[in-house]
Amino acid sequence: MNNDEYLTALGQNAKQASYALATLSGQQKSALLRCIADKLTAAKADIVSANQQDVADAKANGLSDAMIDRLLLDETRLMGVISDIDNVIGLTDPVGSEIDSRLLDNGLRLSRRRVPLGVIGVIYEARPNVTVDIAVLALKTGNAVILRGGKETLASNKALCTVIRSAMVSQGLSEDCVQLIDNPDRSLVSGLLKLDKYVDMIVPRGGQNLQRLCAEQATIPVILGGIGICHIYVDAEANLEKAVSVIENAKVQRPTVCNALDTVLIHQSHAKQFIPVLAKHLSGLGVNFYGCDQTQAILTAEGLDVSAATDESFATEWLSLTLGIRVVADLDGAVEHIRQFSSGHSESILTDNIHTASDFMNAIDSAAVYVNASTRFTDGGEFGLGAEVAVSTQKLHARGPMGLEALTTYKWLAWGDYTIRG
């Protein structure tokens, strides 16, 4: 079987399997997820052992400690992944609810019913927990899923999928509800992106290169996201003392995630006063800086280290303890900077002036816009969605943290009495 035949079979199997999933009741789906959790618990020794193989290979291949930590799935972490399934079981199932129901003048009783998307393709990096997370969220919403994880966790992913597929069968469903592309050939990713006859949505969970590959090659709708070049604007009327703690939280609490702060924009009226205070506090926490000309002059005069910011540095998602600092003339200057450099993820204004706050909220077109809060809140759990499929930075279908509803669509249903159009 060549790659095209393999992918076509994969797509056909997923689509066929999706039909039965779409009509399951909430109770049946809960039983299925419970069965997956139980079988994963029973198989934990096999799974941990498969992961140890991945870790050994990663070490032999000289992968970084950070990378190896990411792909590690020891018993503690696995039990955490399994216990997350309980949370998902407890979430409200959006499938089946009917909205906008009404009787039309032509006699049709019309409504929109929320239904599963059908088949979801997910491409992700070397994090074996994603294999379970995504399969469980897809099944909870009645979708079949095709998984393509990083090659560094292939043994772990195989072990996890084997267990999940056996749970499908023991619940009277097709094992093809969950399929793993277990061949590391990269051309299979390109092929998956063109399976529009069978796959309804692609979710890439990975960095800029993966996002770009999907945008360029996919003939299937793609949910881009997870890249956050995030800003905080410290307005002329901000409380500067409190501003330091918000900026610290946004930058330092967890610098490796997409809702962490990348650039702080400072109103010129307090640049000389505030920038040294902020920089001294943050450098004590290990933060280093890229500053605009004015920021460089201020920090250098104080004897603090600062690199020269460029358009390229302002367009970088740092994912580390690096912070851009720029002085802006006013709100318009802040808005202009954000429009030029933001990835459309999360931006915040710190101000005590309600008009400035409102103007910022109106002018900024990002998935999440904050007044007097850390950007770190952009997260499905924090927003009360119960689960997070991804954080979308595009505008169609779903924006910002995506919960279960983002894995569904709707169909229009109309009941008539042999009704014809006049």
Added chain:
Amino acid sequence: MNNDEYLTALGQNAKQASYALATLSGQQKSALLRCIADKLTAAKADIVSANQQDVADAKANGLSDAMIDRLLLDETRLMGVISDIDNVIGLTDPVGSEIDSRLLDNGLRLSRRRVPLGVIGVIYEARPNVTVDIAVLALKTGNAVILRGGKETLASNKALCTVIRSAMVSQGLSEDCVQLIDNPDRSLVSGLLKLDKYVDMIVPRGGQNLQRLCAEQATIPVILGGIGICHIYVDAEANLEKAVSVIENAKVQRPTVCNALDTVLIHQSHAKQFIPVLAKHLSGLGVNFYGCDQTQAILTAEGLDVSAATDESFATEWLSLTLGIRVVADLDGAVEHIRQFSSGHSESILTDNIHTASDFMNAIDSAAVYVNASTRFTDGGEFGLGAEVAVSTQKLHARGPMGLEALTTYKWLAWGDYTIRG
């Protein structure tokens, strides 16, 4: 200026213009649309004269009468287009409403606000009325728009856009809120499809080739739609007399549109009785048939003409007085046929059995699913949306008839008190 520079300028201008549009009040947008209607009325002689040039060129180029009729914009039609603007002015503006507002445990006051998408690109064929329709719907929802119409109506589109752009300026807005690609070079379409830095959504309004081109080349989210391979299943328990009138309505009332019927599926129990009755009635109205083997045998025995249906004919959107007929064993057979051949637009079951009706509604995954009704109702106006941007046959963002809301997205807004994540 080469094509790349031209397109980049087009995108930048549109994005820049969109910022002011996004903050207009409903009243300001109504004033803008009123101004467009007035200016189009005042310029009707120029517009009709430009259209006459397009018509003359079309005749000189030997275009078909049907094509020429489509691109014709005489005074009567133009006044119709202008009066449609009044309807749009009267629609509720979805922009600005806030949904899911709540206070989170962490103290943030969170809501989702409906906002314009930003910049919409629309690619369409030689129908000058679309130029006005789409510009007006985009402006009503606060979006800038880039238009690319068929080259056969370039003079008409230029005349219309000149008027619309002058209305923008007289309302204190940028004329770049509405831009027309007035160079027929086809490579500009491919270029437009990759302007993801500036354009937020592409709507192709045209046939299969245009849809495919957009799916394959676009790096911007595309709303595919407007292709309807539509089915009616006549169940064993259908009222056959009423079934004839529904099928007639779906096939004959307006055969050239996407919600017209393409294939009728007949339960085997009444194939011999019903197919001759149906075919005699429809052939009297000019309908011709492609039948499955059994249908061919039945019709030939009755001395009626029928062509042999193939997988290719069942996969054809006829847009004419042609009808496919297939005998199926039961509901499952009908569902299987629809899953194989439908474009996901509109399907209907005719039955008096509520269980069969419900099973059909659950099993069929198309944008609109009917019980005892003609497929012809799948339309923004009929569904009470007030306007129709397009009919989506994909599942993300918008499905089926797309009203004003499909031209918007939402952003998450959160108010805190220098709130940090714990």
